[in-house]
Amino acid sequence: MKDTLNSFLMIGQSNMAGRGFLKDVKPIYNQNIHVLINGRWQVMWEPINPDRPTSGIGLAASFAGAWCANNPDKQIGLIPCAEGGSSLEDWSVGGVLFENALFQAKLAQRSSKLQGIIWHQGENDSFAGRFSNYALRLSAFVEALREQLGEPDIPFISGDLGDYLSEGRYGPYFTEYKLINEALLGFSSQNPHCFFVTASQLSANPDGLHFDAASLRKFGLRYFDAFTLRQNILKPAGDEAQRLEQIYNRSLTNAEQIAVLEIDFGSGKMSLQEYEKKLSTLKP
Amino acid sequence: MKDTLNSFLMIGQSNMAGRGFLKDVKPIYNQNIHVLINGRWQVMWEPINPDRPTSGIGLAASFAGAWCANNPDKQIGLIPCAEGGSSLEDWSVGGVLFENALFQAKLAQRSSKLQGIIWHQGENDSFAGRFSNYALRLSAFVEALREQLGEPDIPFISGDLGDYLSEGRYGPYFTEYKLINEALLGFSSQNPHCFFVTASQLSANPDGLHFDAASLRKFGLRYFDAFTLRQNILKPAGDEAQRLEQIYNRSLTNAEQIAVLEIDFGSGKMSLQEYEKKLSTLKP
Numbered sequence: 044m045k046d047t048l049n050s051f052l053m054i055g056q057s058n059m060a061g062r063g064f065l066k067d068v069k070p071i072y073n074q075n076i077h078v079l080i081n082g083r084w085q086v087m088w089e090p091i092n093p094d095r096p097t098s099g100i101g102l103a104a105s106f107a108g109a110w111c112a113n114n115p116d117k118q119i120g121l122i123p124c125a126e127g128g129s130s131l132e133d134w135s136v137g138g139v140l141f142e143n144a145l146f147q148a149k150l151a152q153r154s155s156k157l158q159g160i161i162w163h164q165g166e167n168d169s170f171a172g173r174f175s176n177y178a179l180r181l182s183a184f185v186e187a188l189r190e191q192l193g194e195p196d197i198p199f200i201s202g203d204l205g206d207y208l209s210e211g212r213y214g215p216y217f218t219e220y221k222l223i224n225e226a227l228l229g230f231s232s233q234n235p236h237c238f239f240v241t242a243s244q245l246s247a248n249p250d251g252l253h254f255d256a257a258s259l260r261k262f263g264l265r266y267f268d269a270f271t272l273r274q275n276i277l278k279p280a281g282d283e284a285q286r287l288e289q290i291y292n293r294s295l296t297n298a299e300q301i302a303v304l305e306i307d308f309g310s311g312k313m314s315l316q317e318y319e320k321k322l323s324t325l326k327p
Numbered sequence: 328m329k330d331t332l333n334s335f336l337m338i339g340q341s342n343m344a345g346r347g348f349l350k351d352v353k354p355i356y357n358q359n360i361h362v363l364i365n366g367r368w369q370v371m372w373e374p375i376n377p378d379r380p381t382s383g384i385g386l387a388a389s390f391a392g393a394w395c396a397n398n399p400d401k402q403i404g405l406i407p408c409a410e411g412g413s414s415l416e417d418w419s420v421g422g423v424l425f426e427n428a429l430f431q432a433k434l435a436q437r438s439s440k441l442q443g444i445i446w447h448q449g450e451n452d453s454f455a456g457r458f459s460n461y462a463l464r465l466s467a468f469v470e471a472l473r474e475q476l477g478e479p480d481i482p483f484i485s486g487d488l489g490d491y492l493s494e495g496r497y498g499p500y501f502t503e504y505k506l507i508n509e510a511l512l513g514f515s516s517q518n519p520h521c522f523f524v525t526a527s528q529l530s531a532n533p534d535g536l537h538f539d540a541a542s543l544r545k546f547g548l549r550y551f552d553a554f555t556l557r558q559n560i561l562k563p564a565g566d567e568a569q570r571l572e573q574i575y576n577r578s579l580t581n582a583e584q585i586a587v588l589e590i591d592f593g594s595g596k597m598s599l600q601e602y603e604k605k606l607s608t609l610k611p
Contacts, residue, residue: 082422
């Protein structure tokens with residue numbers, strides 16, 4: 044699998060973990076998309092990064108869906124290590140978040156080629172002047188992570204904090220989010236193989252704090268474009284809705300249909316009789 | 328927190344991870360029960376060990392609930408590392424399952440006192456004569472794990488495979504499960520600080536493969552009794568239903584009621600208006 048599976052490390056805070064409501068968007072299920080669990084690759088399901096009971100849709104599923112659309116017959120693996128509410132300081136080298144992400148990525152390297160790091164973080168640095176040395180601190184973090192992974196040139200993709208932040212019920216906490224966005228863009232300009240993605244036109248959950256599911260699906264496409272084109276994505280492409288429909292409308296293979304059926308049965312959503320009846324129509 | 332949080336490592340296969348249906352039992356929510364995520368302790372929610380999309384109720388939540396009932400004002404932490412479908416061979420020293428569980432337990436040791444290891448595994452060794460050296464291989468595994476954790480005397484609790492196994496739709500695969508149960512009991516008798524728990528009177532999901540949610544709640548009490556009494560539990564106590572009701576009916580603190588409300592809002596189950604209205608009745 045090492046030669047054929049291409050893995051990506053997911054780090055940052057809640058908007059990388061994902062808080063979009065599962066009921067708001069169509070599912071993405073594709074047996075070419077995997078997630079690292081206990082050091083092994085499983086076919087991805089959502090939520091991918093269950094760091095909290097409110098975990099839901101994130102940006103990584105559509106990122107992976109876009110990657111698969113561009114790389115037919117290849118395998119992608121996601122390594123979920125994002126932690127809700129974390130500050131950049133919380134990601135310090137030697138701390139548990141850094142050590143865990145490094146360990147998980149190294150486990151993944153046993154059976155995959157690490158291709159990129161996707162990062163969304165900054166809400167918890169959007170106050171108290173933390174922006175002033177954010178880019179410098181992020182550079183040190185990325186350099187240490189790349190070095191310890193043995194991947195000095197690995198692409199590192201980051202993204203805007205949402206423009207809705209000042210309006211929501213937590214707005215008073217995040218007065219400096221625009222300065223963090225400037226720091227993220229500046230960081231990407233100054234550091235090799237680092238790219239930045241706009242959150243323009245993306246919207247929030249009713250909490251005014253987390254991107255909603257539909258926005259995160261689009262955000263994932265932008266992360267994918269930044270990774271693939273190796274450039275900043277500073278405005279949304281016009282075809283995001285169509286590209287997402289293509290990902291959603293991909294026909295499931297026979298094996299995927301059987302797997303979806305097994306998940307429904309194994310979760311108690313279907314009786315044994317119904318399961319066996321449906322299964323008999325799928326099994327060759 | 329290190330002096331006050333008591334942690335337990337969860338390892339084994341799917342019945343330790345938990346496949347009970349969430350809809351079948353009352354929830355257990357207690358801010359004295361934590362789960363290790365990204366190296367940090369979060370208040371526990373279920374599923375605790377999301378190794379598969381079918382993850383659900385396991386035995387660890389009622390284990391922890393019973394522990395809290397016995398240790399008021401103390402904190403417990405669960406370290407979820409169980410992996411569905413794993414054989415004992417899959418848990419070999421140096422393999423990804425062993426390495427990940429060891430790493431997670433060591434992360435936990437930074438901020439807690441590791442008090443025990445809970446194990447449920449064996450379905451995937453219930454064929455092809457694997458029982459013959461199962462106890463010997465399990466001894467080597469436990470010895471290596473204890474040594475690498477620096478906890479040579481840490482209690483290790485295991486449990487019966489379900490008596491339903493031979494009857495279910497996967498019955499033909501698990502012809503030797505009774506011999507594995509004998510091996511587990513023998514192992515516990517021969518190794519210090521190892522205890523064994525019966526699955527007598529416990530039942531299965533419609534798949535005939537996984538314990539159902541109600542059974543896992545009882546199983547957790549038995550694991551707790553084995554841990555606390557430091558002895559095998561070879562028949563069910565008569566008061567399991569009452570003890571579970573006590574755990575379910577514990578009054579939530581004000582902070583817990585607020586947290587439950589935040590989870591419902593953050594998961595999209597409640598509008599902002601409803602959330603703020605309910606919150607205003609709870610906030611002092």
